[in-house]
Amino acid sequence: MVPGDRLLLGKTHGEWTCAWYQGKSHETVGWVRKRDLAIQAAAEPAPADWTGR
Numbered sequence: 001m002v003p004g005d006r007l008l009l010g011k012t013h014g015e016w017t018c019a020w021y022q023g024k025s026h027e028t029v030g031w032v033r034k035r036d037l038a039i040q041a042a043a044e045p046a047p048a049d050w051t052g053r
Contacts, residue, residue: 001028009039 001007010018010023016031 001032005030007037009037 001019005021007019007021010020012034017034017037017042018053019032019037021028036051
């Protein structure tokens with residue numbers, strides 16, 4: 001991971017947070033120090049986001 005990558009975060013244990021990164025050709029899952037993350041709230045989905053096609 002490099003600065004600017006967007007991660008999906010899971011559980012936090014002490015100072016560590018489980019993080020998942022999906023790249024173009026591979027994915028990475030591991031623990032990242034919480035202090036090294038810039039956490040942004042997820043956007044609230046609109047009803048149209050749940051409509052199937």
